[in-house]
Amino acid sequence: MxxxxxxxxxxxxxxxxxxxxxxxxxxxxxxxxxxxxxxxxxxxxxxxxxxxxxxxxxxxxxxxxxxxxxxxxxxxxxxxxxxxxxxxxxxxxxxxxxxxxxxxxxxxxxxxxxxxxxxxxxxxxFVYTGAVRKMHELVSSGELGDILYYDSVRVNLGLFQHDINVLWDLAVHDLSIMSYILQSKPCAVSATGISHVPGGLENIAYLTLFFENNLIAHVHVNWLAPVKVRRTLIGGSQKMIVFDDLEPSEKIKVYDRGITINGDAESVYRMLVGYRTGDMWAPQLDMTExxxxxxxxxxxxxxxxxxxxxxxxxxxxxxKILEAATESMKKQGQLVELDTVEVAA
Amino acid sequence: MxxxxxxxxxxxxxxxxxxxxxxxxxxxxxxxxxxxxxxxxxxxxxxxxxxxxxxxxxxxxxxxxxxxxxxxxxxxxxxxxxxxxxxxxxxxxxxxxxxxxxxxxxxxxxxxxxxxxxxxxxxxxFVYTGAVRKMHELVSSGELGDILYYDSVRVNLGLFQHDINVLWDLAVHDLSIMSYILQSKPCAVSATGISHVPGGLENIAYLTLFFENNLIAHVHVNWLAPVKVRRTLIGGSQKMIVFDDLEPSEKIKVYDRGITINGDAESVYRMLVGYRTGDMWAPQLDMTExxxxxxxxxxxxxxxxxxxxxxxxxxxxxxKILEAATESMKKQGQLVELDTVEVAA
Amino acid sequence: MxxxxxxxxxxxxxxxxxxxxxxxxxxxxxxxxxxxxxxxxxxxxxxxxxxxxxxxxxxxxxxxxxxxxxxxxxxxxxxxxxxxxxxxxxxxxxxxxxxxxxxxxxxxxxxxxxxxxxxxxxxxxFVYTGAVRKMHELVSSGELGDILYYDSVRVNLGLFQHDINVLWDLAVHDLSIMSYILQSKPCAVSATGISHVPGGLENIAYLTLFFENNLIAHVHVNWLAPVKVRRTLIGGSQKMIVFDDLEPSEKIKVYDRGITINGDAESVYRMLVGYRTGDMWAPQLDMTExxxxxxxxxxxxxxxxxxxxxxxxxxxxxxKILEAATESMKKQGQLVELDTVEVAA
Amino acid sequence: MxxxxxxxxxxxxxxxxxxxxxxxxxxxxxxxxxxxxxxxxxxxxxxxxxxxxxxxxxxxxxxxxxxxxxxxxxxxxxxxxxxxxxxxxxxxxxxxxxxxxxxxxxxxxxxxxxxxxxxxxxxxxFVYTGAVRKMHELVSSGELGDILYYDSVRVNLGLFQHDINVLWDLAVHDLSIMSYILQSKPCAVSATGISHVPGGLENIAYLTLFFENNLIAHVHVNWLAPVKVRRTLIGGSQKMIVFDDLEPSEKIKVYDRGITINGDAESVYRMLVGYRTGDMWAPQLDMTExxxxxxxxxxxxxxxxxxxxxxxxxxxxxxKILEAATESMKKQGQLVELDTVEVAA
Structure with a gap:
């Protein structure tokens, strides 16, 4: 060029x-x-x-x-x-x-x-990693079915930041991945957390995101964990993903597992839940940095x-989510709604 | 006899x-x-x-x-x-x-x-397993220092119960372990969750427990996960435990890791956080059923x-905790206080 | 009936x-x-x-x-x-x-x-387990291509037998699996080992099996290992298997990996070796006992x-293989040929 | 300076x-x-x-x-x-x-x-890594007791070298570690292997080293494995080491496990073998490059x-060991003795 x-x-x-x-x-x-x-x-x-x-x-x-x-x-x-x-x-x-x-x-x-x-x-x-792009592809293609939950654990003995709490430091990764992968946006959050440093910012936090459809998300972050964990589960009605970023090569595993729900003709009060278990598949990922x-x-x-x-x-x-989560965390889990007015594209 | x-x-x-x-x-x-x-x-x-x-x-x-x-x-x-x-x-x-x-x-x-x-x-x-008794011993002896957090993930593709939600089915294990191991009792809870079965009970739930001292607990349960996870972290000011119940033999690992916090003479606004990393030790456990x-x-x-x-x-x-958690879950994370009046011993 | x-x-x-x-x-x-x-x-x-x-x-x-x-x-x-x-x-x-x-x-x-x-x-x-039957199916169907090697590690802190050495106790499992899975029979063996109990039988042994075609097998057994390992690799020209019997569910993993070998027109002395890496797949197994x-x-x-x-x-x-291996082991690895006269079926 | x-x-x-x-x-x-x-x-x-x-x-x-x-x-x-x-x-x-x-x-x-x-x-x-220096320290201090075996698996989908076989490429690491850690020298070797590239050098090899005392070593190398393994077991009469170089932090685990052998007064033909199992300990390692x-x-x-x-x-x-091993490999495992005349220090 x-x-x-x-x-x-x-x-x-x-x-x-x-x-x-x-x-x-x-x-x-x-x-x-x-x-x-x-x-x-x-x-x-x-x-x-x-x-x-x-x-x-x-x-x-x-x-x-x-x-x-x-x-x-x-x-x-x-x-x-x-x-x-x-x-x-x-x-x-x-x-x-x-x-x-x-x-x-x-x-x-x-x-x-x-x-x-x-x-x-x-x-x-993270949005530009091979792993997240593969998850986007799997979700977008419909292969997972309806997305039922996104659940991430991101903990380690990490640097205590002085200007931002652990949500702004670690949960930001999951929120950016969700914003790319999920086709809907959260409408409210509930967060809890604690600071173990007197006068300091929260170093452990738990964030639940509610969506309008049948979807929930949860992010679990901790600067004070003895071991490093980077594991995300994405549950779909057809298939489910385990994304373990610490695996050297098989970061994404796709499980042909789930439940099937059938109405029960004899009783409106009972649902029949059936279980499916099948193969697991770890697609090769683009390893470009x-x-x-x-x-x-x-x-x-x-x-x-x-x-x-x-x-x-x-x-x-x-x-916006981090703002709302920090507010909810101050109120020990109280629901904080997110306005869903979109920025014009 | x-x-x-x-x-x-x-x-x-x-x-x-x-x-x-x-x-x-x-x-x-x-x-x-x-x-x-x-x-x-x-x-x-x-x-x-x-x-x-x-x-x-x-x-x-x-x-x-x-x-x-x-x-x-x-x-x-x-x-x-x-x-x-x-x-x-x-x-x-x-x-x-x-x-x-x-x-x-x-x-x-x-x-x-x-x-x-x-x-x-x-x-x-669980209270009668070698692993939980060893954790009780480590906490009671003071070897971990002050307990800062208890954090458990207990998920799998599990049987959907018809009469109790996932908290009553799975979190009950963690609550019974905490009741045995921790020397203080929670004063309030915040819980969130979702049911993926129309009209059914919650099959995913997240429960935060607040304590009066510098301690927080969190329990993470899911009947709809593609993989089985049974991992509890207990963070102390001196040492930390990872309890992985799926490990065939090394279920308990004790990490000589943590932070040290020193006041900063020059500024009341800054705390100095130092990091300690040391050996890990997996004590042999009593394997009696x-x-x-x-x-x-x-x-x-x-x-x-x-x-x-x-x-x-x-x-x-x-x-009591399960009652309060279920109530909080219905209110999407709103804090529910636990009365701490004790039963006379 | x-x-x-x-x-x-x-x-x-x-x-x-x-x-x-x-x-x-x-x-x-x-x-x-x-x-x-x-x-x-x-x-x-x-x-x-x-x-x-x-x-x-x-x-x-x-x-x-x-x-x-x-x-x-x-x-x-x-x-x-x-x-x-x-x-x-x-x-x-x-x-x-x-x-x-x-x-x-x-x-x-x-x-x-x-x-x-x-x-x-x-x-x-072992021949009747879901895992071995699946491997048999994968090998028989040609999906792995030509079988290049079978390599097994089977070690743990095991019971020291008084009447048979570790080959007769542990390698027998691999030999029975090979006899079922591989379509050719070994023509010679070389084995080494040691006894750590004075006057006792060998408690560590290494067995190489030579085949007439481009195939080698190796079995590695030890009664005196601090950890339990049960891992078999089967390398094919098209795909490769890792069989880890200690995995609770994903015992068999099939890797779309290998090399491709091309003659080099310009030089008879150089072969061009190319590498293939692709998806991994863990088939669901029949869990019948x-x-x-x-x-x-x-x-x-x-x-x-x-x-x-x-x-x-x-x-x-x-x-026959165990007899030959024991003889080779006494002679510190000397090759012992196996007669390949077959029993009339 | x-x-x-x-x-x-x-x-x-x-x-x-x-x-x-x-x-x-x-x-x-x-x-x-x-x-x-x-x-x-x-x-x-x-x-x-x-x-x-x-x-x-x-x-x-x-x-x-x-x-x-x-x-x-x-x-x-x-x-x-x-x-x-x-x-x-x-x-x-x-x-x-x-x-x-x-x-x-x-x-x-x-x-x-x-x-x-x-x-x-x-x-x-490798001799300059924190892990190998720690193993040297543990062996030298006598903490492991008498060394009974050294056993290494070093396999992956590796670059096929054109000038040296897999022993000279990969086993060289284990031989250099052994030369540093073990206090005695091997007196003979037996090796087997195979080349899967027509006219090429061996890409899989198995090497047994015999020592004069009650010690055996084995090295297992493979350029054509679907997964990467770097695991060494060192068995001592008192304790045993597992060295897994792919572990990000707990590379060295020391197991308080083994057997105790007692003469049996009633029979010269029977030895009593007792089993010891105890704690596991992962010492912190110097992480200097x-x-x-x-x-x-x-x-x-x-x-x-x-x-x-x-x-x-x-x-x-x-x-010297690589020369002898290559010679033994050509003869399908035949023992090749190593002269033990030392270079004057």
Whole structure:
């Protein structure tokens, strides 16, 4: 390709190095500048990528007319200001998850991107893995039947974050996966949790999502578990999925199991439940690194003016649920309804 | 022992055969009579144990002066009437879990047993396993430090019960274990769930228990899961336990892992969280069958007038939580407080 | 069926009780007599099965004209004499594995059964499991392609036998499975092993079997392993199987993996090896207890004069390999050829 | 440290990039030059490490007086010539495993290094992992008791090598671990194997090692397995180890299991075997990358004139066993004795 998309990356802490490495390996993209407050981190950039410019002032990125797109990998509380500035400077934006601290901020960014006709992609990385794309395919094709539940356990001895609770840190992954896979949206949530650090944020949380149809979802997150678990069950009326992200190769298993329900002619009060058990099947998955798939998708959206599959609307939906869940958690499980007014596509 | 304890077993469906077999193998106990409505089931008793009397009328058991104790393994809705009749007939009672349908019924049975000075044991079988007794020992000895959470996942493609929801069927196990292991009692619950059978009882449920101290518990049950999971995490401030009941031998693993929290002198707003990781240790467990240990305990309580470790008070606590959880589930997670007035010991 | 097959069981030690229980549950069979040297074991039979006759003298079984078939579950060294006496008394015979101590003995039994037109079934129990039958089906159908290797690890902290080494105790299972599944027979073996008990029999052994075509087999057995492993790999040119007998449900996994080999036109010295990786599939298995399937097969052979699928010839093949392997093991791996003269079918 | 050790790396194919990266991250070491025949691979070096010199002629490395040490990561057949040239040029040498193609070559390199007083380290990387160092500690301390067996399974769908068979590719890891952990040396081997590629090298092999004392070892390697297994059992008279290198954290498990053997006073022919089962314990392991530990060790040996723990003698022992095993494999398991004359330390 003749013309590269020039990218500025803001933030070189935990995730930024992955973005820089990944974009560096994609032909058609070129990381032009990296900014971070911390000069030590910038020294690492220079040692490893001598051709990349570094700066402690992200304004340099916004003001550089050669930069087409900005990737933002900073703490959540800064996402809104940085993304808005980038959009106002006419840049396409890829922003880490969670998209923003509030849904108002998310709506404002969506609006700004729309008005300026810029791509706004939220980095819901999991959506670009082979495993999640395979689950999307299985659900969309109808092979699972009606989806009855989504149930995820995501626990480990994890870094205690100081600015966000465990829902915003870990449940965000499941919410982004659900937003991609499930064809309906939750209408209310109930959440419970606890903080074991005096004055700290919740480090264990349990989130139930209610949907209008016969579907329920639950997410179970914990920073204080002795073992790492990453297991999601998706129950369908025809088949069921177990997604174990710690399995090195067989991450997705599809079980031909379930129940069949028949009305009982003799009694309106009794349902007959029958059980089906059959084969299990583990489809081979595309092992391309998710960040590569996502980076290529970002470039394609920029070049062809397409909407990203994890655009501002997906980011907004996740933030709305996290807001509602945090509110419910403060009230020890009290139901919090989600307005289901959609952003016009 | 010269004299046997003569036992009558009511109900020979799913669990009754285990009780009959187990008591038959204990010297000092003798199963004298088995009753069941279903003559076909009684024919099985006769084929296998020609020396045991059978009857379709459980009154025969209550009226037999040679019977010292009655074991009740019938549907939950019948527990109260049968146990009350047995106590009134002067028999010691072992009753399946959940003890009763309501906490009022449970209180009534406790009262009756106390007044008549009879043993009332609730068959919280798990409490008598080597694994749960080892966890009790680890918690009681203080080796885990302060208990921070109890978290259990108990799911499989299970029999859909027609008379009780999945909490009463599966969560009852965790509640009985908690009642034995944890030194404090929950003060409130929040539960959510769903029924996938039209007009049926909930087949998936999520239950959070709040305690007065820095402790939270969560129980996760599902009759419609493609795989069987039986995993409990107990987090302590010093060590943590993973209890996987499906492991053939290493059911209990103790992890020397956790966090250390230090106040930060420079800022009251920041806590310093440090991480500890160390060895893991899987203690050897007593592999005696739980029903045997429990049967021997029942006999000893009868002979020496001791209070069972799973007596009426434990049964009552479990029923109270199940009542409250079912109420919360109907209200989609709304908090339901548990009165903490204790039964006088 | 009007008329039962009356069975005499000789030996009520480790395996005999399973045979008695299993035949008792099969309609069409009736255990008439059990013999054992040990009166205590016979007392157990009487307590559990009052209708079964017991005797310390197995002659009573041979001389009872009402007994049609004899099942022999005694130490290996006694198999030959007992089976021969039973055949001479006109009984059909089911004998534990290994069939005999020597291949001469096995041939003699085959001959006796043939001349008297009696059924002689060797209790290669694994052959009657759903897992092994499924593997047989997959191999026979050609779905795996050409079979390239059979590789089994069968280790645990097991009972040290005093009369047979670990090959005769554990490898016998794999040899019986191979004899059923593989369409060719080994032509030579090399075995190594060690005894850790002074003057004792080998408690660890490694056995390689060579075949005429492009196939190799290896069996790895150990009575002194800290963990139990039961894993067999079967490599085919098209697909491969992993059989893990400790998995509760997914015992058989079929992998669409392998290599493709192409001649390289430019060089006779180079082969091009390509790799294929694809889906994995775990077929549902028939969970009928193997002993039940085997018992029904034994009855059918008796009634219809059919040859059992684990007849004397299969038993003989296994004994011949065990003899050769033991000889090779004494010579620290030296090749021992197997004559491939077949028993006339 | 004032003065860096300047390193030349020969070969930038599979392993060379790891050496370059690892030495680049060690203070006290400096990669000065990388050589490879392939200019494309050198371009990668330049892109990533602009300060490193590159050359297609390894003579440039030997002739550079500023280079102190040479790391050789080329095909096995070239190890001898390159290592000899490096030693003759006065360089310290770190050479990939297997050290050489023949034991004569290995002896010649040991001799050259000794005469010139240069460090000769063989890159037995596993020896520098936390897991293997822990096993060494457990064996050396006597905690396991007498070592009874070493048993390793190392199989996967692996790259078919064109210049070395599967023993030289995979068993080399186990032989290097054994050479470090076990206090005695094997005196003879028996090996079997097969090639599934016409005219190719063996892709499945089974190797038994005999020792003079009551110890046996077995290594089981396969390039054509559908699943990856990396499991080693080490049996001691007191305790036993399971080393599973695919476990993310609990790689080493120590089992308090075994047998106790007592002479039987009444019979010289009978030994009494008792079984012990006890706790399992998974010690925390040092997670430092092995190459870093090894690189630091190499520097220390250079600076202080110490002998490396994986020096030429360890490399020689491994090559001798591989030679003998390959010979035995050609003869279908025939015993090949190893001379046990030691290299003078």
């Amino acid at each position: 003749e013309s590269n998309v020039n990218i500025g990356v803001i933030g070189y802490g935990y995730w930024g190095p992955n973005l820089v490495r990944s974009f560096s390996e994609i032909s058609g993209a070129k990381v032009r500048t990296v900014s971070d407050f911390n000069p030590k981190l910038l020294a690492r950039v220079q040692a490893r990528y001598p051709a990349i410019q570094v700066t402690t002032d992200c304004q340099d990125i916004f003001e550089d007319p050669k930069i087409d797109a900005v990737a933002i990998a900073t703490p959540v509380s800064t996402h809104f200001d940085l993304a808005l500035a980038a959009l106002k400077a006419g840049k396409h934006v890829m922003v880490e998850k969670p998209m923003t601290v509030t849904s108002e901020q998310a709506l404002r960014l969506i609006d700004e991107a729309d008005r300026r006709n810029r791509v706004l992609l939220v980095d819901h990385t 998710a960040l590569r798939t996502e980076g290529l998708h970002f470039l394609r959206c920029i070049e062809h003016g397409e909407r990203p599959i994890t655009g501002g609307d997906a980011g907004l939906q996740v933030v | 010269e004299s046997n304890v003569n036992i009558g077993v009511i109900g020979y469906g799913y669990w009754g055969p285990n009780l009959v077999r187990s008591f038959s193998e204990i010297s000092g106990a003798k199963v004298r009579t088995v009753s069941d409505f279903n003559p076909k089931l009684l024919a099985r008793v006769q084929a296998r144990y020609p020396a045991i009397q059978v009857t379709t009328d459980c009154q025969d058991i209550f009226e037999d002066p040679k019977i010292d104790a009655v074991a009740i393994a019938t549907p939950v809705s019948t527990h109260f009437d049968l146990a009350l009749a047995a106590l009134k007939a002067g028999k010691h009672v072992m009753v399946e879990k959940p003890m009763t349908v309501t906490s009022e019924q449970a209180l009534r049975l406790i009262d009756e047993a106390d007044r008549r000075n009879r043993v009332l044991l609730v068959d919280h079988t 739980a029903l045997r240990t429990e049967g021997l305990h029942f006999l000893r309580c009868i002979e020496h007038g001791e209070r069972p470790i799973t007596g009426g008070d434990a049964g009552l606590q479990v029923v | 009007e008329s039962n097959v009356n069975i005499g069981v000789i030996g009520y030690g480790y395996w005999g009780p399973n045979l008695v229980r299993s035949f008792s549950e099969i309609s069409g069979a009736k255990v008439r007599t059990v013999s054992d040297f040990n009166p205590k074991l016979l007392a157990r039979v009487q307590a559990r099965y009052p209708a079964i006759q017991v005797t310390t003298d197995c002659q009573d079984i041979f001389e009872d004209p009402k007994i049609d078939a004899v099942a022999i579950a005694t130490p290996v060294s006694t198999h030959f004499d007992l089976a021969l006496a039973a055949l001479k008394a006109g009984k059909h015979v089911m004998v534990e594995k290994p069939m005999t101590v020597t291949s001469e003995q096995a041939l003699r039994l085959i001959d006796e059964a043939d001349r008297r037109n009696r059924v002689l079934l060797v209790d290669h129990t 193997a002993l039940r399937t085997e018992g029904l097969h034994f009855l059918r052979c008796i009634e219809h004069g059919e040859r059992p699928i684990t007849g004397g010839d299969a038993g003989l093949q296994v004994v | 004032e003065s860096n050790v300047n390193i030349g790396v020969i070969g930038y194919g599979y392993w060379g990039p790891n050496l370059v990266r690892s030495f680049s991250e060690i203070s006290g070491a400096k990669v000065r030059t990388v050589s490879d025949f392939n200019p494309k691979l050198l371009a990668r070096v330049q892109a990533r490490y602009p300060a490193i010199q590159v050359t297609t002629d390894c003579q440039d490395i030997f002739e550079d007086p500023k280079i102190d040490a040479v790391a050789i990561a080329t095909p096995v057949s070239t190890h001898f010539d390159l290592a000899l040239a490096a030693l003759k040029a006065g360089k310290h040498v770190m050479v990939e495993k297997p050290m050489t193609v023949t034991s004569e070559q290995a002896l010649r390199l040991i001799d050259e290094a000794d005469r010139r007083n240069r460090v000769l380290l063989v890159d037995h990387t 092995a190459l870093r530990t090894e690189g630091l060790h190499f520097l220390r040996c250079i600076e202080h004139g110490e002998r490396p723990i994986t020096g030429g003698d360890a490399g020689l022992q491994v090559v």
